[in-house]
Amino acid sequence: MRFRIELFLGKAIIWLISKIAPNKGTSFPGKIINRLDEKFLGQFRGIDNEKVIFVTGTNGKSTLTNLLFHILKKNGYNVVANLEGANQKCGVTTTLMKNASMSGVVRGEYFLFEIDERSMYQIYRHVKAKHVVVTNIQKDQVQRNGDPDYIVRHLERVIDKDMILYLNNDEPRSKAFEAMSDDVHYFGVDENDFSYQKTGQWDISMPCPRCGRPVEFSFLNIENVGKFACLFCGFASEKNPEVSVGKIDFTLGRFYVEGQSFEMPYHVPFMLYNYSAAIAVAKNLGLALEDISSAFATFINIGGRIETLRYGKKDIKYIRIKQENPETLQSALDSVAADNNEKVFVLGLYEIVDFVPHYTNTFYAYDCDVSKLIDSNVKKYICFSEYVCYDTALRFINEGVEPEKVMILPTKDAREIFKAALEQDCDNIYLITWLKTFQEIKNFVRQDNKQQ
Amino acid sequence: MESIKLKAAFLYPDIFCLNGDRANITALSNTAIKLGVDMQIDRINLPDEMIDFASYDIVYIPSGELKYILMVAQALRRQKDRLQKAIESGTIFLLTGTSVALFAEKITRDDGSVYEGLGLAGYECRERATVYGDDLIFSATVFGEEMNITGCQIGMIDTFLNEGTAPLGKVLYGYGNHGKGDEGILFNNCLLTNALGPVLIKNPWLTVAMIKQVIHNNNMDVALPALSWPIEESSAKKIWEFIENKEKPKR
Numbered sequence: 001m002r003f004r005i006e007l008f009l010g011k012a013i014i015w016l017i018s019k020i021a022p023n024k025g026t027s028f029p030g031k032i033i034n035r036l037d038e039k040f041l042g043q044f045r046g047i048d049n050e051k052v053i054f055v056t057g058t059n060g061k062s063t064l065t066n067l068l069f070h071i072l073k074k075n076g077y078n079v080v081a082n083l084e085g086a087n088q089k090c091g092v093t094t095t096l097m098k099n100a101s102m103s104g105v106v107r108g109e110y111f112l113f114e115i116d117e118r119s120m121y122q123i124y125r126h127v128k129a130k131h132v133v134v135t136n137i138q139k140d141q142v143q144r145n146g147d148p149d150y151i152v153r154h155l156e157r158v159i160d161k162d163m164i165l166y167l168n169n170d171e172p173r174s175k176a177f178e179a180m181s182d183d184v185h186y187f188g189v190d191e192n193d194f195s196y197q198k199t200g201q202w203d204i205s206m207p208c209p210r211c212g213r214p215v216e217f218s219f220l221n222i223e224n225v226g227k228f229a230c231l232f233c234g235f236a237s238e239k240n241p242e243v244s245v246g247k248i249d250f251t252l253g254r255f256y257v258e259g260q261s262f263e264m265p266y267h268v269p270f271m272l273y274n275y276s277a278a279i280a281v282a283k284n285l286g287l288a289l290e291d292i293s294s295a296f297a298t299f300i301n302i303g304g305r306i307e308t309l310r311y312g313k314k315d316i317k318y319i320r321i322k323q324e325n326p327e328t329l330q331s332a333l334d335s336v337a338a339d340n341n342e343k344v345f346v347l348g349l350y351e352i353v354d355f356v357p358h359y360t361n362t363f364y365a366y367d368c369d370v371s372k373l374i375d376s377n378v379k380k381y382i383c384f385s386e387y388v389c390y391d392t393a394l395r396f397i398n399e400g401v402e403p404e405k406v407m408i409l410p411t412k413d414a415r416e417i418f419k420a421a422l423e424q425d426c427d428n429i430y431l432i433t434w435l436k437t438f439q440e441i442k443n444f445v446r447q448d449n450k451q452q
Numbered sequence: 453m454e455s456i457k458l459k460a461a462f463l464y465p466d467i468f469c470l471n472g473d474r475a476n477i478t479a480l481s482n483t484a485i486k487l488g489v490d491m492q493i494d495r496i497n498l499p500d501e502m503i504d505f506a507s508y509d510i511v512y513i514p515s516g517e518l519k520y521i522l523m524v525a526q527a528l529r530r531q532k533d534r535l536q537k538a539i540e541s542g543t544i545f546l547l548t549g550t551s552v553a554l555f556a557e558k559i560t561r562d563d564g565s566v567y568e569g570l571g572l573a574g575y576e577c578r579e580r581a582t583v584y585g586d587d588l589i590f591s592a593t594v595f596g597e598e599m600n601i602t603g604c605q606i607g608m609i610d611t612f613l614n615e616g617t618a619p620l621g622k623v624l625y626g627y628g629n630h631g632k633g634d635e636g637i638l639f640n641n642c643l644l645t646n647a648l649g650p651v652l653i654k655n656p657w658l659t660v661a662m663i664k665q666v667i668h669n670n671n672m673d674v675a676l677p678a679l680s681w682p683i684e685e686s687s688a689k690k691i692w693e694f695i696e697n698k699e700k701p702k703r
Contacts, residue, residue, distance in 0.1 A: 139470065142606045143585030147470055147550075149517040150583065150608070201495070202474045205466040212523035214466035214497055326472075351694060357586045357701040360691050361604045363649025366472025387694040390687035391654065397683065398478055398653055408683070410690060 010097040026086035030093030042126035046105040049128040057135030065114040074295035080108035087116040133166040137173035169241040176209035186241035187280040192248035194269040195219040243280040260289035265299040326367035337372035348433030384409040414444035460510040473514030479652035483659040499527035505538030509666040515549025515648040549648030553577040574614035590635040592621030595665040603647030
């Protein structure tokens with residue numbers, strides 16, 4: 001009875017939020033109800049644990065969850081999923097409340113959840129998952145996550161031998177979970193036009209999760225993800241993973257798995273692992289490659305990474321990053337570096353305002369390789385933000401960029417930032433910053449364009 | 453005037469270097485060039501490799517994950533005498549972030565398991581149950597020069613000094629060793645700090661002090677040019693301004 005009253009209250013909160021702020025409320029209702037009853041999440045009925053899929057890891061969770069949802073829906077399945085990125089206990093609770101009947105029954109053929117890697121233990125206590133995907137375990141949000149091993153230990157509390165694990169064959173920390181289950185499916189990506197090797201004097205690899213000695217990559221597809229081997233203990237990528245995305249043609253936007261062609265919804269290297277993981281899961285759930293492929297052609301990702309803003313007579317190409325996440329910054333830098341035309345490069349790293357204490361971490365920028373960007377014909381670097389713009393500038397100056405080429409703007413004022421970018425005698429402008437600042441800039445551009 | 457040739461070792465970059473710490477090596481190299489110093493930097497990848505530590509003027513060990521620090525401590529134990537010899541002969545050691553635990557007498561993990569560190573100075577480290585990330589600013593006298601160091605700390609360990617062990621500095625803002633005002637450890641020419649990431653980029657005055665000390669150690673008769681650091685000074689001012697305005701954590 002208590003559960004039904006709480007569920008009714010939760011649904012009422014969801015309804016209320018949908019009326020006053022339709023875009024909000026993906027986790028708040030769950031937060032309130034979980035406070036009232038810590039065990040609430042475990043009392044929904046109708047959830048077959050064999051049909052529950054958790055997608056966890058550092059990068060790619062949201063995209064992979066959305067892609068898998070799309071594949072399953074396109075193939076006629078009824079799927080309950082948290083697609084808006086609310087991936088902690090309160091987000092999962094809210095999703096289930098939204099999809100439950102008044103008596104608490106949730107009807108779905110599959111239950112697909114993006115799960116925050118630190119929250120998996122809290123969720124798994126209430127909702128068991130047969131299928132678990134670990135996309136990758138990398139450096140991210142160090143104020144929360146400390147270091148990758150801290151996250152590995154969080155996941156090890158949950159993962160057991162009865163789970164079906166989907167592991168990244170090219171990412172050592174993800175692959176190292178293989179020892180914990182009897183049923184492992186590997187996904188990977190073949191060498192392609194964007195694969196690379198690290199040859200710089202101070203380039204770094206990573207420690208082997210098994211023995212701690214340096215891992216060697218024969219090629220990398222993205223930072224610390226590629227075919228690897230530890231020459232000391234033998235831990236290595238499988239030679240023949242179950243799914244390997246191959247014959248990758250970025251120009252045509254196509255790749256192949258076991259002879260089946262797939263259209264790439266987005267032609268960028270970091271997406272290839274999402275494609276590979278989605279195919280591995282869908283295939284193991286019994287879908288034919290042909291049916292999986294047909295869904296790829298119509299997939300649209302939530303919040304694509306590149307957006308163009310028109311201001312005056314100039315286009316500004318925006319690429320989104322997550323702060324404190326070197327992989328997203330590296331991908332963004334690589335996207336800019338792929339354009340060898342003369343350009344103005346505008347970078348707004350900000351202080352970290354996740355929770356108190358806020359702090360001024362920009363050191364993740366030093367985990368990124370900026371040499372390709374520097375070699376890509378940058379006419380002017382503009383580093384802005386109120387407090388850490390000087391640190392951002394130092395990243396480039398320390399790498400050999402002449403200080404005269406770097407403009408430092410200690411401001412968050414969109415007008416000043418735009419004025420500086422537009423004053424440069426160059427029409428090719430790239431902007432990288434986090435989403436919050438970009439939204440502010442976008443609002444400014446919209447209003448200013450209206451006034452003109 | 454003598455030509456100045458110095459030698460530095462960059463230890464285990466593939467295993468550690470968790471927080472962009474490799475930047476400190478380029479900072480060391482770039483600052484040396486500005487000072488007219490020829491700095492040879494050797495990259496040492498494997499903890500199993502025997503090293504003549506005393507042949508180096510500066511040894512840098514970047515921040516790492518505690519799991520691998522324990523592994524490295526175990527591997528280095530068989531050449532502890534070489535480390536001790538280098539420390540006693542005046543080699544400068546810079547350890548940043550969690551790597552501070554490497555030289556500790558004892559390391560206690562969150563699950564209660566206890567490990568031996570290298571025991572090169574009188575202190576112990578205890579793994580924290582939760583991460584504590586914040587800005588860290590401390591004052592220190594490094595090789596006779598007073599300075600403020602600005603950085604960030606991702607606290608995975610608390611460090612407790614034995615009586616008689618000297619901290620590197622005094623916390624002006626932040627957490628430091630265990631939230632009680634002392635920061636890092638200083639013994640012989642070893643500088644151990646909880647600050648991590650590009651410490652030598654943000655604080656080039658520390659880099660200069662280290663290079664000057666090496667020159668002093670080697671009894672070289674040279675006058676180094678005076679360098680100015682306007683961007684780094686502006687950065688430190690801005691970060692202090694940010695700290696003054698931000699909501700302070702409750703500890």
